[in-house]
Structures are given as structure tokens and as C-alpha cells.
Amino acid sequence: MGIINRARIYSPWLYHMHCGGCNGCDIETLAALAPRFDAERFGIQLVASPRHADILVTTGCVPKQFIPMVKRVYEQVPDPKVVVAVGGCACGGSLFYDEDPENYAILGSADLLIPVDVYVPGCAPKPEQIINGIVQGILKLAEKGAKKDAKQ
Amino acid sequence: MDPLFTIISIILILPISLVLGVLYSFLIRKLNARFQWRVGPIIRMYSDLSPVIGSTRIWQPLYDILKLMGKDTVIPGSAHKKLFVYSPYMSLIFSILAIFFIPFPGMPLLSEIPYSLIIASYLIIASIMFTILGPVASGSPWGAIGARREAELFLVAELGFVVSLFSVAIAKNSLSIWTLASNMESLPAILLTLVAGTTMFVAMLGKLHIKPFDMPEAECEIVAGPYTEYSGKLLGTYFLSKVFILYAMVSLFIAIFLPPFSSGFIWLPLYAVAAVLLIFLLAVVQVLNPRYLIRKALLWYLKIVVPLAILSLIVAFAFVLGWMVV
Ligand code: SF4
Numbered sequence: 001m002g003i004i005n006r007a008r009i010y011s012p013w014l015y016h017m018h019c020g021g022c023n024g025c026d027i028e029t030l031a032a033l034a035p036r037f038d039a040e041r042f043g044i045q046l047v048a049s050p051r052h053a054d055i056l057v058t059t060g061c062v063p064k065q066f067i068p069m070v071k072r073v074y075e076q077v078p079d080p081k082v083v084v085a086v087g088g089c090a091c092g093g094s095l096f097y098d099e100d101p102e103n104y105a106i107l108g109s110a111d112l113l114i115p116v117d118v119y120v121p122g123c124a125p126k127p128e129q130i131i132n133g134i135v136q137g138i139l140k141l142a143e144k145g146a147k148k149d150a151k152q
Numbered sequence: 153m154d155p156l157f158t159i160i161s162i163i164l165i166l167p168i169s170l171v172l173g174v175l176y177s178f179l180i181r182k183l184n185a186r187f188q189w190r191v192g193p194i195i196r197m198y199s200d201l202s203p204v205i206g207s208t209r210i211w212q213p214l215y216d217i218l219k220l221m222g223k224d225t226v227i228p229g230s231a232h233k234k235l236f237v238y239s240p241y242m243s244l245i246f247s248i249l250a251i252f253f254i255p256f257p258g259m260p261l262l263s264e265i266p267y268s269l270i271i272a273s274y275l276i277i278a279s280i281m282f283t284i285l286g287p288v289a290s291g292s293p294w295g296a297i298g299a300r301r302e303a304e305l306f307l308v309a310e311l312g313f314v315v316s317l318f319s320v321a322i323a324k325n326s327l328s329i330w331t332l333a334s335n336m337e338s339l340p341a342i343l344l345t346l347v348a349g350t351t352m353f354v355a356m357l358g359k360l361h362i363k364p365f366d367m368p369e370a371e372c373e374i375v376a377g378p379y380t381e382y383s384g385k386l387l388g389t390y391f392l393s394k395v396f397i398l399y400a401m402v403s404l405f406i407a408i409f410l411p412p413f414s415s416g417f418i419w420l421p422l423y424a425v426a427a428v429l430l431i432f433l434l435a436v437v438q439v440l441n442p443r444y445l446i447r448k449a450l451l452w453y454l455k456i457v458v459p460l461a462i463l464s465l466i467v468a469f470a471f472v473l474g475w476m477v478v
Contacts, residue, residue: 003218004218004219004221004222005222006206006215007215007216007218007219007222008219008222009204009205010205010206010209010212010215010219011212011215011216011219014217031297035188035190037191038185038189038190038191038192040185040191040192040193041191041192041193041194041209042194042205042209043193043209043212043215043216046332047376048376048380049294049375049376049379049381050385051226051380051381051382051383051387052376052379052382052387054219054223078223078224078225078226078383078384079223079224080223102191118462126433145222149222
């Protein structure tokens with residue numbers, strides 16, 4: 001493994017995108033990054049700008065008004081990138097999602113708009129689960145990075 | 153000193169300053185975490201995890217930079233392309249050039265030439281100038297706000313920085329860093345070190361964005377401040393130049409205010425102790441303080457730093473007069 005690809009595993013930076021959930025998942029996501037579990041031990045950091053991020057953590061189902069923002073934030077994250085969907089809402093729309101008749105305000109899960117790599121189900125998932133999801137995301141990130149390096 | 157040795161030491165100082173700068177920034181992060189009752193970047197990885205994610209995280213800042221080098225770079229359409237792209241590189245070049253003028257134990261480098269103090273301080277200023285210019289060129293409001301805060305902070309921090317350096321230069325009657333760094337401490341010089349050194353320490357807080365003065369990078373207010381629009385290699389270059397600036401500031405502090413720690417090779421252990429202590433102090437200030445409003449920070453600087461700077465100038469002149477009387 002090249003040194004740059006190893007660095008990808010060693011320093012994943014997260015961008016936390018709250019789409020439109022009930023805030024339960026966000027609290028758990030932040031708990032996963034807080035001192036109790038201290039993700040900085042492994043170099044995981046929460047960044048403020050999507051341009052700095054490697055991993056996009058989305059929580060909540062996507063309201064229709066939010067569609068362009070979700071797409072735009074996803075496009076702003078530079079390659080290689082991984083999307084981790086946290087919570088039942090982000091994985092499949094959960095109780096807000098209706099097929100027939102369609103919900104007037106809620107589109108549904110994030111994977112209707114952007115490719116999602118890792119699903120962390122639960123309402124809300126525990127911090128351990130979220131960390132596990134992020135770890136799976138990191139491994140996918142390294143895979144994608146190796147593919148990108150091979151292409152160049 | 154002979155030119156061959158100077159060239160060899162210039163080549164040697166690059167890896168040394170990179171390693172030391174990375175270690176310093178690791179130390180700041182680790183101490184921060186420890187003060188906040190966290191673990192921070194881990195020094196010895198848990199044995200079951202180490203095959204997958206490495207055995208240590210001492211080089212964490214370096215890994216961050218390496219990872220950024222391997223990512224795509226997004227250049228926003230609203231940016232002034234040339235300035236946006238070249239600013240990080242210029243900042244890096246100036247910070248590396250500044251290092252060549254600051255002595256390391258056993259290596260005078262270029263600090264022997266006359267006026268090296270002025271050259272080094274200008275190079276550090278130039279490097280910081282380009283961290284203001286790039287964000288302004290990015291066309292993002294967050295970048296502009298961050299750059300403006302950085303410019304205001306820079307103006308006041310500069311005052312303490314320059315006055316403290318030059319009061320030492322006035323007192324010892326020399327503008328070459330090597331002469332200042334190899335002069336043995338005398339009793340009155342210690343007084344000067346205390347006063348001017350405190351001024352310099354406060355100026356360092358502003359220059360390195362240590363906590364009460366980190367409003368340019370206030371993540372909860374203005375996204376990532378100056379760096380909001382930067383990504384990939386350009387951001388990595390900025391971070392690299394930050395690492396070099398950290399090393400440059402610490403070594404400049406030791407060279408000017410704690411002579412003769414950066415003159416002979418035998419002083420290396422004391423140099424290391426001084427550097428670690430300085431980093432420790434920076435980390436303590438970082439964790440103990442909340443962020444200032446920019447207006448309050450300016451007022452604070454005017455209230456505390458300007459009198460301190462004037463005091464150090466008075467001490468310096470008293471020193472010179474004392475010389476004349478003797
Ligand atoms: S999955 Fe549950 S906790 Fe999370 S946002 Fe949806 S409703 Fe809230």
C-alpha cells in the first residue's frame with residue numbers, strides 16, 4: 001500500500017450533513033465524536049467545510065426543499081469520498097417515507113439522490129454502531145483511493 | 153563559516169524542520185486532548201488494531217498533509233484563479249526560506265549574514281501575507297471574513313513581534329541572528345528576555361492562531377475561515393507551510409530570547425527542553441482560554457501588549473545607555 005493511501009486510512013475527516021431527521025441521529029453522531037469515544041485517537045476529525053472532507057455522514061430523510069443542497073454538498077467533497085448514511089431515515093426513509101400516496105414534503109432516503117456506501121440502520125443507532133460504520137467507510141475509502149491511484 | 157558546510161546544513165535543515173514542526177503540532181494536539189480529559193492522537197496503538205491502522209499516531213499532522221496531497225483539488229468558479237492557486241505555494245516557499253535564516257544548534261545556516269533578523273522577520277510576514285491573499289482571491293464570503301480577521305490580528309500581532317525582536321537587537325547592538333543567538337546571557341539581559349520574551353510570546357499566539365486569538369479559523373462561526381474554499385493539494389500546502397511557520401517561530405524565539413541554546417551543538421538537549429516547554433505553554437494557553445471577539449482582542453492587545461512593548465524598548469535603551477556609561 002502506498003504511503004498516501006495509508007494516510008487516507010490514518011486521517012479520515014468527516015463532514016456531518018443533517019438533512020431533515022428528528023435530530024436523534026445527530027446527537028448520537030456527535031456523541032460518537034465526543035470525548036467519551038474520542039475518535040481523534042485514530043485521527044478522525046469533524047471538519048467545517050465539505051471541501052476538506054473525506055467522509056460525508058448524512059443523517060435524516062431528505063425533504064424535497066433540500067434536494068439541491070444535498071447534491072451540491074456531495075459534489076463539493078473532493079474525490080476519493082465515501083458517504084455513510086446514519087439512522088433509519090437516511091437508510092430507507094423510515095416512518096416519513098410514503099410511496100402511495102407520496103409524502104408531500106419528504107422525498108425519502110439519501111440514496112435516492114447520492115450514492116451511499118455504508119448504511120448504519122437504527123433509530124437512532126448507538127455511537128458504537130456509528131463508529132463501526134465510519135470504520136467500514138474508511139476501508140472503502142482506501143479501496144477507492146487505490147483505484148484512483150491506479151487510474152492515474 | 154565555509155560555504156560547503158552551509159550548503160549541507162541548508163539541505164539538512166529541511167527534513168529536520170519538517171520533523172520538528174510535525175512533532176510540535178502533534179504535541180499541541182496531544183496536550184490539548186489530555187487537558188480536555190481525552191486521549192488524543194494515540195502514541196502506542198492498541199495491539200489488536202495496529203496491523204490495520206498503524207502502530208503510532210505521532211506523525212498525525214504529517215498524515216493529514218499526505219492525505220490531502222492525494223485528493224482532488226476543487227477550484228471554485230468565482231475565484232481569481234492565479235492568485236488562488238499560487239498563494240499556498242508562495243506561502244510555503246517563504247516559510248521555508250525563513251527557516252534558512254534561523255539557526256539550529258550546531259548549524260548557523262544563513263543567520264550569520266548581517267541583517268538576517270530583518271530578512272527572517274520579513275519572510276515570516278510574507279508567508280502570512282499569502283495566507284491572507286489566497287482566501288481573498290477565493291471569492292467566498294467566509295474566506296473574505298476569515299482573511300479580514302486574519303489581517304486585523306496580523307497587524308496588531310506584528311507590532312509586538314517586531315518591537316520585541318528589535319528591542320533585543322538594540323540592546324545587543326546587532327541585527328544578525330547568529331550574533332544575538334550566540335551571546336551569552338548576562339544578568340540585565342535576562343530582564344530583557346523576560347519583558348521582550350513575554351511580548352514575543354503574546355505575538356506568537358496571534359501568529360499561530362492559538363486559542364484566544366483563533367478567530368480567523370473559528371469553525372463554529374465562519375466555516376473554516378480563510379481555508380473554506382481550499383481543498384486537496386492546495387490545502388495540504390497551506391498546512392505544510394503552517395508546520396514550517398510553527399517551527400520557525402519556536403526556533404526564532406529560542407534563538408533570540410534564550411541564547412546561547414541555538415548556537416553550539418552541545419546545547420541541543422537544552423534546545424529541545426526549551427522547545428517542549430514553549431509548546432507546553434502554548435498548549436496551556438490554548439486550552440485555558442475561550443475565543444475573543446476580534447474587537448476585544450484588538451483592545452486587549454492595545455492594553456497589554458503595547459505597554460509591554462514600550463517597557464521592553466525602555467529596558468533596551470537603558471541597556472544601551474549602560475553600555476555607553478561603561
Ligand atoms: S432514524 Fe430515528 S432518530 Fe434518526 S433521524 Fe430518523 S427518526 Fe430521528
